[in-house]
Amino acid sequence: MAEILPAIFFGHGNPMNAVLDNGYTKAWSRIGRTTPKPKAILSISAHWFVSETGVTIATSPRTIHDFWGGPRELFQLQYPAPGDPKLARRVQQLLAPLEVTLDNSWGLDHGTWSVLRHVYPDADIPVVQLSIDENKPSPQSPCVCVGSAHARPLRLGYPCCMSSRLSSKAKSSLSQ
Numbered sequence: 001m002a003e004i005l006p007a008i009f010f011g012h013g014n015p016m017n018a019v020l021d022n023g024y025t026k027a028w029s030r031i032g033r034t035t036p037k038p039k040a041i042l043s044i045s046a047h048w049f050v051s052e053t054g055v056t057i058a059t060s061p062r063t064i065h066d067f068w069g070g071p072r073e074l075f076q077l078q079y080p081a082p083g084d085p086k087l088a089r090r091v092q093q094l095l096a097p098l099e100v101t102l103d104n105s106w107g108l109d110h111g112t113w114s115v116l117r118h119v120y121p122d123a124d125i126p127v128v129q130l131s132i133d134e135n136k137p138s139p140q141s142p143c144v145c146v147g148s149a150h151a152r153p154l155r156l157g158y159p160c161c162m163s164s165r166l167s168s169k170a171k172s173s174l175s176q
Contacts, residue, residue, distance in 0.1 A: 005038055010115045015067045018114035019074055025118045032119035040084040040126035042091060045111030048131040053095070054103035056129045057088040062107035079113035084126035091130060106131070 010028065017024055047066055048054070063078045092100040108116075112129055 003036055005036065012111055012115050015070060015074060015110050015114055018077055018110065018117060019071075028115055028118040029121075032121075038125060040087045040128060041116070041120075042087065042128050042130060043108070043112040043116070044130045044132065045109050046132055047109040047111040048106060048129060049134055050131050051133065051135055052101055052131070053098060053133040053136070054101040054106065054131040055088045055091045056083055056104075056106050056108075057085045057102040058083045058104050058107065059085060061127065061129070063113055064107045064109040066109045077113075077117070079108055079117050079123050081108065081113075081116065081120075081123040081125060081127045084128050087126065087128045091128065100130075103131075 008031065013024060059082060061081070061083045063080070065075050065077075067074075088102060092102060106129065108127055108129055112127065116127065117123070
C-alpha cells in the first residue's frame with residue numbers, strides 16, 4: 001500500500017528566495033532529501049486566489065512570474081515540472097461536491113515553483129496546482145477539503161504543499 005505523505009506549509013517569503021542560498025532554502029532542500037519521493041505534488045498557492053476552485057490539468061504547466069521588481073535572473077528562472085492530468089481529475093473527484101474546474105490556462109506561480117526548485121531541483125516530479133476560491137468560507141475552502149477525511153486517499157503517494165505569504169484578503173477568507 002502507498003505511504004501517506006505529509007501536507008506541508010511553506011512560507012515562501014520574498015520571491016528572491018528562488019535564487020538565494022539561505023537558511024530557508026537549505027531547509028527546503030533538506031525536506032526534499034529526507035522525505036520519500038512522491039508520485040506527484042498537489043500544491044495550493046494563495047497566489048492563485050480567484051472566484052472559483054480550479055486545478056491545473058496541463059501536461060506542461062508554464063512557470064508564472066507573478067511578482068514585480070527583482071533582478072533579470074529571477075524572471076529567467078523556469079521550473080519545467082510536468083503536470084499530471086490524472087491527478088487533477090482525481091482531485092476534482094475527491095473534492096466533490098465542491099465544484100472544481102479543470103484549468104489549462106494557469107501554470108505554476110511563484111508560490112509553488114520558488115520553493116519546489118529547492119525541494120526538488122530536477123523538476124522531475126509532476127505538479128498540479130489548486131486555486132483558493134475567494135468566495136468560499138474556510139470550511140468550504142480547498143485547503144480544508146484536501147485535509148479532510150474524504151480526501152485522505154489523495155495523500156496516498158501524493159503530498160500536499162501549501163505556500164504563500166497570504167494577502168490580507170486571503171487571510172480574512174481563510175479565518176472565517
